Amino acid sequence: MIYGAECWPAKKKHTNKINVAEMRMLRWMCGYTRKDRMKNEYIRKKVGVAPIEDKLRESRLRWFGHLNRRPIEAPVRKIELLNFAHVQRGRGRPKKTWQETIRSDLSYLNLDKNLVTDRAQ
Secondary structure, three states, X not given: OOOOHXXXXXXXXXXXXXXXXXXXXXXXXXXXXXXXXXXXXXXXHHHOOOOHHHHHHHHHHHHHHHHHHOOOOOHHHHHHHOOOOOOOOOOOOOOOOHHHHHHHHHHHOOOOHHHHHOOOO
């Protein structure tokens, strides 16, 4: 379900839908239904699974670290240097970018983006 999620600028709506689908699968694995009124935390603890938001955040930050450890002349790093200032955007709120998602993940965990050089941390 979350294949390639490290490249998504995931919105709350996307995360919520994945969370709902995962909880349905976990309830089915445990043999519970919604009518049993078992809390999600209890089911997660019973199965031993972390919340999907944490998994998505972990995969995004792992990919971010991988990208930043690459040399600057690598094709995947050249995308960061592209300038889209000349592209005219549509009306309304700007689309959420991957960089914004990474910035919010780093601030949520109180991490600095310069930590990517140290793989152990």
